[in-house]
Amino acid sequence: MSIKTSTLNLKQRMQQSLSNSFLRASIANAQDWINQKRETCYAELGHFEQWRDLAADIRSHVLDNLDYYLDQFARNAQKAGSTVHFAENAGEALRIASEIFQQKKAKKAVKSKSMVTEEIGLNEALEEMGVEIVETDLGEYLLQVDGKDKPSHIVVPALHKNRQRIREVLAEQKGYKGDDVPENMTRFVRKILREAFLSADIGITGCNFAIAETGAVALMTNEGNGRFATSIPKTHIVFMGMERVAPTFEELDILFSMLARSAVGARASVYMSLLTGPRAKTDADGPEELHIIIIDNGRSKVLSSPFKDVLRCIRCGSCMLECPAFRHVGGHGYGALYSGPLGAALVPVLGGYKAHWDITQICSLCGACNDVCPVRIPLYESILEHRRIIAEDEKLTSWIQDAAFSQYGNVIGNPAIYTAATKLTRLGNLAPRVGPLKEWAKAREIPKIPNERFRDWFAKRKGTDNDNA
Amino acid sequence: MRISFFVTCIADNVLTNVGIKSVELLEKLGCTIDFNPRQTCCGQPLVNAGYQGKAKKSMRVLIDALLEDACEYVVAPSGSCVLQVKEFPRFFKGDSLWEPKAKLLAGKTWEITDFIVNVLKITDTGAELHGRAAYHPSCHMSRLLGVREPPLQLLGNIKGLELAPFKGQDKCCGFGGAFSVEMPDLSGAMVAEKVRNIADAGVDYLIGADGACLMNIEGRIRREGLNIQVLHIVEALMKA
Amino acid sequence: MTTREQFIGTVRKALGRSELPAAPVPLAYRHTVHTDVMKGSDQDELARVFMDCSKEIGANVFETTKERLNDTIRQAIEQCRPGAVIAANDPLLKELGPALASATNRMVRFWNAGAPREEMVRFAEEAAVGIAVAKLALAESATVLFFSHEGCGRSVTLLPESNVYIIPKSLIRPRLTQGMAFVRKHKDHLPSSVNFVSGPSATSDIELVRVVGVHGPVRISHIVVHDM
Numbered sequence A: 001m002s003i004k005t006s007t008l009n010l011k012q013r014m015q016q017s018l019s020n021s022f023l024r025a026s027i028a029n030a031q032d033w034i035n036q037k038r039e040t041c042y043a044e045l046g047h048f049e050q051w052r053d054l055a056a057d058i059r060s061h062v063l064d065n066l067d068y069y070l071d072q073f074a075r076n077a078q079k080a081g082s083t084v085h086f087a088e089n090a091g092e093a094l095r096i097a098s099e100i101f102q103q104k105k106a107k108k109a110v111k112s113k114s115m116v117t118e119e120i121g122l123n124e125a126l127e128e129m130g131v132e133i134v135e136t137d138l139g140e141y142l143l144q145v146d147g148k149d150k151p152s153h154i155v156v157p158a159l160h161k162n163r164q165r166i167r168e169v170l171a172e173q174k175g176y177k178g179d180d181v182p183e184n185m186t187r188f189v190r191k192i193l194r195e196a197f198l199s200a201d202i203g204i205t206g207c208n209f210a211i212a213e214t215g216a217v218a219l220m221t222n223e224g225n226g227r228f229a230t231s232i233p234k235t236h237i238v239f240m241g242m243e244r245v246a247p248t249f250e251e252l253d254i255l256f257s258m259l260a261r262s263a264v265g266a267r268a269s270v271y272m273s274l275l276t277g278p279r280a281k282t283d284a285d286g287p288e289e290l291h292i293i294i295i296d297n298g299r300s301k302v303l304s305s306p307f308k309d310v311l312r313c314i315r316c317g318s319c320m321l322e323c324p325a326f327r328h329v330g331g332h333g334y335g336a337l338y339s340g341p342l343g344a345a346l347v348p349v350l351g352g353y354k355a356h357w358d359i360t361q362i363c364s365l366c367g368a369c370n371d372v373c374p375v376r377i378p379l380y381e382s383i384l385e386h387r388r389i390i391a392e393d394e395k396l397t398s399w400i401q402d403a404a405f406s407q408y409g410n411v412i413g414n415p416a417i418y419t420a421a422t423k424l425t426r427l428g429n430l431a432p433r434v435g436p437l438k439e440w441a442k443a444r445e446i447p448k449i450p451n452e453r454f455r456d457w458f459a460k461r462k463g464t465d466n467d468n469a
Numbered sequence B: 001m002r003i004s005f006f007v008t009c010i011a012d013n014v015l016t017n018v019g020i021k022s023v024e025l026l027e028k029l030g031c032t033i034d035f036n037p038r039q040t041c042c043g044q045p046l047v048n049a050g051y052q053g054k055a056k057k058s059m060r061v062l063i064d065a066l067l068e069d070a071c072e073y074v075v076a077p078s079g080s081c082v083l084q085v086k087e088f089p090r091f092f093k094g095d096s097l098w099e100p101k102a103k104l105l106a107g108k109t110w111e112i113t114d115f116i117v118n119v120l121k122i123t124d125t126g127a128e129l130h131g132r133a134a135y136h137p138s139c140h141m142s143r144l145l146g147v148r149e150p151p152l153q154l155l156g157n158i159k160g161l162e163l164a165p166f167k168g169q170d171k172c173c174g175f176g177g178a179f180s181v182e183m184p185d186l187s188g189a190m191v192a193e194k195v196r197n198i199a200d201a202g203v204d205y206l207i208g209a210d211g212a213c214l215m216n217i218e219g220r221i222r223r224e225g226l227n228i229q230v231l232h233i234v235e236a237l238m239k240a
Numbered sequence C: 001m002t003t004r005e006q007f008i009g010t011v012r013k014a015l016g017r018s019e020l021p022a023a024p025v026p027l028a029y030r031h032t033v034h035t036d037v038m039k040g041s042d043q044d045e046l047a048r049v050f051m052d053c054s055k056e057i058g059a060n061v062f063e064t065t066k067e068r069l070n071d072t073i074r075q076a077i078e079q080c081r082p083g084a085v086i087a088a089n090d091p092l093l094k095e096l097g098p099a100l101a102s103a104t105n106r107m108v109r110f111w112n113a114g115a116p117r118e119e120m121v122r123f124a125e126e127a128a129v130g131i132a133v134a135k136l137a138l139a140e141s142a143t144v145l146f147f148s149h150e151g152c153g154r155s156v157t158l159l160p161e162s163n164v165y166i167i168p169k170s171l172i173r174p175r176l177t178q179g180m181a182f183v184r185k186h187k188d189h190l191p192s193s194v195n196f197v198s199g200p201s202a203t204s205d206i207e208l209v210r211v212v213g214v215h216g217p218v219r220i221s222h223i224v225v226h227d228m
Helices: A010-018 A021-045 A048-064 A066-079 A090-103 A115-120 A122-128 A138-145 A163-174 A182-199 A225-229 A249-264 A299-303 A308-312 A318-322 A340-350 A353-361 A368-372 A379-393 A399-412 A415-422 A425-430 A435-441 A454-462 B009-013 B016-028 B044-048 B052-068 B079-091 B098-108 B112-118 B139-144 B149-156 B184-200 B211-223 B233-237 C004-014 C043-056 C069-078 C091-104 C117-126 C176-185
Strands: A083-087 A108-111 A132-135 A202-205 A209-211 A216-221 A235-241 A271-275 A289-295 B002-005 B032-034 B073-076 B109-111 B128-136 B159-163 B205-208 B229-232 C060-064 C085-087 C108-110 C129-133 C136-138 C143-147 C162-168 C193-197 C219-225
Touching: A010 A021, A010 B184, A021 A048, A021 A249, A021 A318, A048 A066, A048 A249, A048 A308, A066 A083, A066 A209, A066 A289, A066 C004, A083 A090, A083 C004, A090 A115, A090 A122, A090 A235, A090 A289, A108 A122, A108 A182, A108 A225, A115 A122, A115 A235, A122 A132, A132 A138, A138 A163, A138 A182, A163 A182, A182 A225, A182 C117, A202 A225, A209 A249, A216 A225, A216 A249, A225 A271, A249 A271, A249 C176, A299 A308, A299 A340, A299 C004, A308 A340, A308 A379, A318 A340, A318 A368, A340 A353, A340 A379, A353 A379, A368 A379, A368 B139, A379 B044, A379 B052, A399 A415, A399 B044, A399 B052, A415 B009, A454 B009, A454 B016, B002 B016, B009 B016, B009 B211, B016 B032, B016 B112, B016 B229, B016 B233, B044 B052, B044 B079, B052 B079, B052 B098, B073 B079, B073 B098, B073 B112, B079 B098, B079 B109, B079 B139, B098 B109, B109 B112, B112 B149, B112 B233, B128 B149, B128 B184, B128 B211, B149 B159, B149 B233, B184 B211, B205 B211, B205 B233, B211 B229, B229 B233, C043 C060, C043 C219, C060 C069, C069 C091, C069 C129, C069 C162, C069 C219, C085 C091, C091 C108, C091 C129, C136 C176, C143 C176, C176 C193
Parallel strands: A083 A289, A108 A132, A108 A202, A202 A235, A235 A289, B002 B032, B002 B073, B073 B109, B128 B159, B128 B205, B205 B229, C060 C219, C085 C108, C085 C129, C129 C162, C162 C219
Antiparallel strands: A209 A216, A216 A271, A271 C193, C136 C143, C143 C193
């Protein structure tokens, strides 16, 4: 996979998503349920706005000093015994990863979910080398088994699958003989993955935050697969987006406190793991080698752009859960690995305007995302500015649209023309339903234009007329 | 108190009763209304679609029209249009002629319920309307402009009116400007859910403070043939 | 192959700088909301919050004293499925060890970093219960902190089907703020694995239905020792 996840165009993706009623119902339920939990635990914590201030300050501070902190992290990680690698782009990251696999003669890897590994297409690349790579987050595992389906949400990736489908897939692919009760299916997967954990050569994870002060890697997980992948296989590889840094453990408190609540409405995730280097010589378990691959893949471009603040993101997914557009189209509708408001704000810069400008269309500019982002990313403002860049700088809008808006701009830019033109608006009542009127009328009735404008009523009342405006 | 009335293009040309009732309401509450017919549109459809440059001409037209009468307050019956005006200084940053003018206008422009409650200091307009009403808090007005309480205070004092909460009350209605015609199916899905939730609340009225949202919601209500009357808050506040 | 200098150089350029800065002034926190939580609470209150929250997140809670600890551990273990017990090689547990084995009629083995890796891991994997002593505990989220070290492998708190944690009351702190401060204080000699554990492993990945017990322990018991 890479950033682009679909070959369909915007209209086709909308069609596909909107016609999937199970998906829409699942996402609506997920939004309602998780949002309620999130609100409850923030109400319990109190002072949400102040906590957001702290988290936003921390992330901003890190980004403003990213060169320093990344350098500090790399040096300290190395001192702690980790091997630190640097990858400018996806291709380089994959090369480094495959070299490690070759060196270790590794045939099997277990992976704990990581967005950046999906961004670079790690699974596909390793499979081409003949490596068996097993996703171990339950949702990701189920997607992998079901024809390598793509995640529809970053925190609950298999949201679009119902239990019947999951039972079918497990029966067909893995010989599951039980019913479709989630607990029973989960127990079944536990047994399968247990064997995978115990026999894997390499454990792969992402990195929630890299602690600059000590070179530690901090992971936030719930199922235990992250802990397995980092305790049992002899080699552990961490893939890290370069912006995922925190200065010290103290900042990690704020960030993890917000992440657990914003992502799933929990006070803490079940496991918060701080991993400093490979195991000590005197430890019986833990990896013998710890590799950390720090990845740029366009992030430095974002850092130098007007959209630097979007890199504050801690991947909580709450913007997606709050978004009324995401509610109806899910992650797949956005056609990109990062979806929802985050995707609309990040992907045009990370993945390029030409390939992804349409992602900014999937937004009604309601601003709900701004209100929940734990690190105060100006998502609304970013999406708006992308639209300006797309229309005025990149010039990716259609000439028809440009002409229509130019026309509109000219009319409202000239009071005399506006006054004259709006006298004719009531003719719209007779207009054929083509163009915008047709689109409007798909879902709603068209308002009836009254015979008299407000200004005519006001002028009459006052005893003046408007034609001398 | 003299105020300069910014009618907004939707209330000028489509929901004209909103303009009319706004004027009557403000007069009832003791204001004298100046209306400068040289005003056109705040330009938000252009800006939201990315055509900031193409909107500048209309912004200058609006700035001049609303400042011409040198009233102390400029009042509009639309939170999104007022928000747009408050953004004008940003668009003219560095322009020694227009930035100060934009700042002057932005500083004295008020959304109508905000003006009534926080400037006129009135929360009871003496209105009477019997029935159950759902209130839709428009996104730009409540989240981005920050005007959340004034409409509720005013509605709470309408004699006989029961305000009913409904599921997804503060979710976007799906209008989003050009979004409603450029992403018609998604926008349609959003307004359909909103209207379903409103209908489930068993209300007689749907009241809002932004004409754009109301056109959208009312269009869907009529498409579904529901017996719910859609009112702009100024219309409700003028019921007796 | 990109070197550290090249990589950091790209970042530096993106930030508009011509050379790597000296250490930045550490961020000053605008608010104290994080340190204010349960500020005035005494150990008894913290313990109460810890135990209430433990129940909320699905852990079984026991209260005891040092004198009765052995018996309480026995009670907690008896609720778990039959099978061996793997215990952290902690002085407290070592003291109780032989008595525990006879009281529960189970094999009790201590984590031994000197034994072959595969053997220890396999034992932990097949064990019914893992027991470990908390380094620290956090009331707000019923979290228990573990440092892995030669006496307590990562596997002890991960592989067995059930886990029993001993939590001295004096080690309970308000929240993660104190937990991270503690870790930071020990930053110069942290073991390679430090884990904050909050309850049994769980997932909601299938239709958002919460399932307790995924890959990590299915069942967790918290034993709060009042006079420790």
